[in-house]
Amino acid sequence: MTFNLQNNIQYVKGVGPKRAKLLHHLGIHTVRDILFYFPRDYINKITNKRIVDLKINDIASVRAKIVSYGYISKYKSTRFQLIISDGSGYLTCIWFKTTPWLEKQFEVGKEIIVLGRLKYYYNRLCMLHPDFEFVGSKLEESFWSKRNYLPLYPLTEGLTNKIFRKIILNIFKSEFRISETIPENIRIVQELLPINQALRKIHMPETEDDITLSRKRFVFEELFYLQLMLARRKVHWHKSEGISMQIKKTYTTQLKNILPFNLTSAQKRVLNEIVKDMKSPFQMNRLLQGDVGSGKTIIALFAMLLAIENGYQAAIMAPTEILATQHYFAITEFLKKIDVKIGLLLGGNYKGKKKLKEHISKGEIDIVIGTHSLIQKDVVFRKLGIVIIDEQHRFGVIQRHSLTQKGQVPDKIVMSATPIPRSLALTVYGDLDISIIDELPPNRKEIYTSWITEDKKPQVYNFINKEISKGRQVYVVCPLVEKSEKSYLRDATNTYEKLKSSVFRNHRVALLHGRMSNQEKDEIMHRFKDGRIDVLVSTTVIEVGIDVPNATIMLIEHAEHFGLSQLHQLRGRVGRGAFKSYCILAAYEPISEEALLRLNTMKETNDGFKISEIDLEIRGPGEFFGTEQSGMPRFRIANIVRDREILEQAHKIAFQIIAEDYDLELERHKLIKEKYQKEFLKRERLFSF
Secondary structure (H helix, E strand, O other), rough: OOOOOOOEHEEEEEEEEHHHHHHHHHHOOOOOHHHHOOOOOEEOOOOOOOOOOOOOOOEEEEEEEEEEEEEEEEEEEEEEEEEEEOOOOEEEEEEEEOOOOHHHHOOOHHHHHHHHEEEEOOEEEEEEEOOEEEEOOOHHHHHHHHHHEEEOOOOOOOOOHHHHHHHHHHHHHHHHOOOOOOOOOHHHHHHOOHHHHHHHHHHHHHHHHHHHHHHHHHHHHHHHHHHHHHHHHHHHHOOOOOOOOOOOOOOHHHHHHHHOOOOOOHHEEEEEHHHHHHHHOOOOOEEEOOOOOHHHHHHHHHHHHHOOOOOOEEEOOEEEHHHHHHHHHHHHHHHOOOOOOOOEEEEOOOOOOHHHHHHHHOOOOOOOEHHHHHHOOOOOOOOOEEEEOOOOOOOOOOHHHHHHHOOEEEEEEEEOOOOOOEEEEEHHHOEEEEEEOOOOOOOOOEEEEEEHHHHHHHHHHHHHHHHHHHHOOEEOOEOOOOOOOOOOOHHHHHHHHHHHHOOOOOOEEEEOOOOOOOOHHHHHHHHHOOOOOOOOEHHHOOOOOOOOOOOEEEEEEEEOOOOOHHHHHHHHHOOOOOOOOEEEEEOOOOOOHHHHHHHHHHHHHOOOOHHHHHHHHOOOOOHHOOOOOOOOOOOOOOOOOOOOHHHHHHHHHHHHHHHOOOOOOOOHHHHHHHHHHHHHHHHHOOOOO
């Protein structure tokens, strides 16, 4: 039987209407869809790994016998636990989310192969949510009994790997042929398998090499076409007619003369790159990234003033009202001696909002700072010349595009205080020119960081009291606003009450969290900044926005539950003045091995770029930005951490091709053009505005 690749998956042997619906949940509707639904891992049936030899972070297949299993309740949660032994030692397998089906699978004495990453959890070597296959089951009678490698697929409830493998096998028993999508000359140089050979080997490998080589082929293809799209976008930006700004040295020179500090060499370099872009007749599209406190805002301000002295308006869009408000106060302070009109546009209804919009539309406001409110239809600019998007990964692609549409062809700077690893920058921002402020101002001191367990809290409180007596101020950050029955984590409200009445009863203590009104938050922020509050107990609402040079201590409760990037952002709230500053991470049992790695990383380095690399390795690219709308592409098989070298090659080749042949008209690019037009042309128009 010959398959039409567009055939409905329902009619493949072993599927039917019921399973077809389950496959639809996975995005599988046709035969072609399932062929390109790749395994996420493989169980190695010939594993010779002994439990006694296993190490933390190893990914291993282990063959052993079941010793015991059952539910365990601890730390206010229930987990399912399986203990196995191969005679050399014991291994604990843990599932936190369980179903009755899971418990029914096991039987003491039964031989099993488990696959997973080794973690140190609950003071023992564990596998969390491992994959498993039983030895000597009915499976042994099938085709797969002769294979040493069993593919494992990302599935949905109601589908098992056994069922999925049977469906895959039925397809490969039939005749089909997939058209090649990578030209032979590229395949030869990059040592890539032909597509049909790679498909068979990735689903039904016989050796470790089969897995490695087939995976390499599809990883390269996925990254290569993404890089083609980014290369075309970048060429498009460089061709797009924009505004040619002139250096008039009015507002920009005034700012330079009144600044109480000198720009660092890194800031000067980045500013020169931006000014060069703004002077050109083409639209600027630049990513400005730098660590916490590196001085991105002042660079953005110079760029906005250049636009204003050329008769244009400027806009800054921030993801939260607190950050927008902080920008407003900071810029107002910088420009208090310069005749530039600044407006703050927030969400909701409030007095003066309608009037502010009128002033914006008439061009009477030079710099407009706001949140998503800036992209509302009734916000009209008279002559928008530059757009600054802060923490841009928190906005959706369409939201970012909407703001740039407010002007004819405004220059654009996207800023990120989250240092971005090169592999991620090539993937998400490959179409933008990138400027990096890789030097902190000389007044920024390294923040001493340590992490403690609960028994060390009294000493920490004594130390904090001594610092307050010297006139310093303190942040205490909690993960929750109020106590929750579902969580044992400390909350800001109760922590505030406790600290105010006991530990810091002789000091001025205040509470800040996101449920407060904007007016309340602003008032507390100003009191803290003015030195009228000694201890500010807060949620992560202070992650961005408050700049208090006199604050020298950051105490983070339940630091084991925060991500590296967020811990680094919070730490950046201190160390902004002339005094030595401290970040104390309070961690509570159970502390997972991953949390231990985060805590030790924070202790060992203040380098945001190094931290971002480790953070990317821990969390993976999909969660690095914490939002699905970030523009981060969803990969079928590529992992930009693991596949960094392949990404570099794909980037290099794709950009060379587009530089030579933008429209892919050359004969040798015919295969590439066919796939690109079919699958990527529409995405190109939406991606990375």
